[in-house]
Amino acid sequence: MEKKSEYFLSNEEIIADLTKDLEDSCIKDDPSTSVESSKTKDQSHADDESELKPSSKIDDKSDAKTSESPSEFDIDEERLKDRELELTEDEKQNLRSEAEALKNEGNKLFLASEFHNAMRTYTQALLTCPLAFDKDRAILYANRAAASIKHGEKDSAIVDCTKAIELNSTYLKAYLRRAQLYEETDKLDESLADFKKILELDPRHSEANHAVRRLPPIIQERNEKLKDEMLGKLKDLGNLILKPFGLSTNNFNMEQDPATGSYSVKFNQSPS
Structure with a gap:
């Protein structure tokens, strides 16, 4: 029994054995690989330098651009909290009314396909609406997300849906919008989770019902593809290490023990 337990290797041990001393093996055993590796390394440094130099120029330009575009949509909630400490209830209600008017203006801009201006107006409404009115602010974030989608800014839209x-926590429209965005950006697991949440809120929701049946096989197919790609890379890696010894991964067979789930590796001198 002891011999058998020593004979079985865990997945981590198998991978560790395959990848052990990879860099040294490649350099020593394959001169052409060494030359190519050296060239690649030199090129890598060149790429790093070429990225660093333009980035300083880009930063100079983007500083002005950032002040016009990304930062204009930032919401400093700490500053809003400080402001609200000095507000009376009447003042809060007045600001809420102003935010509602700005939201309506943003809706008109959205319907007129002026999506960037709509985003600006919803942002102004968020800066106006007191933090105490959670549901009002949730709607403003969701509306700004809708405008961001139309403006081609899906990542920003996901952030706004999440904030909403x-x-x-029961804002179905925000979940739906985020679920759709997650699927469009290949975040399928997150999309499925949101669609499931939608069904908790509305079991008869048709799109969510369809999605929870449609997405699992797509996710499984993707995962199988990723697994095959990973195993293929590991095999290439193993062959690179074993080549100097006149061996390949074909000399080794992995067999799973149905009782324990662990794997054993068997060596074949002459693989078929």
Whole structure:
């Protein structure tokens, strides 16, 4: 029994054995690989330098651009908290009314396909609306997300949908919008989770019902593809290490023990 337990290797041990001393093996055993590796390394440094130099120029230009575009949509909630400490209830209600008017203006801009201006207006409404009104602010974030989608800024839209959900955990429209965005950006597991949440809120929701049946096989197919790619890379890696010894991964067979689930590796001198 002891011999058998020593004979079985864990997956981590198998991979560790395959990848052990990879760099030294490649350099010593394959001169052409060494030359290519050296060239690649030199090129890598060149690429790093070429990226660093333009980035300083880009930063100079983007500083001005950032002040016009990305930062204009930032919401400093700490500053809003400080402001609200000095507000009376009447003042808060007045600001809420102003934010509602800005939201309506943003809706008109959205319907007129002026999506960037709509984003600006929703942002102004968020800067106006007191933090105490969670559901009002959730709607503003969700509306700005809709405008961001139309403006081609899906990542920003996901952030805004998430903020809307944080403010209103039962906001079905925000979940739906984020689920769709997740699927469009290949975040399928996150998309499926949101569609499941939608069904908790509305079991008869048709799109969510369809999605929870449609997405699992797509996710499984993707995962199988990723697994095959990983195993293929590991095999190439193993062959590179074993080549100097006149061996290949074909000399080794992995067999799973159905009782324990662990794997054993068997060596074949002459693989078929």
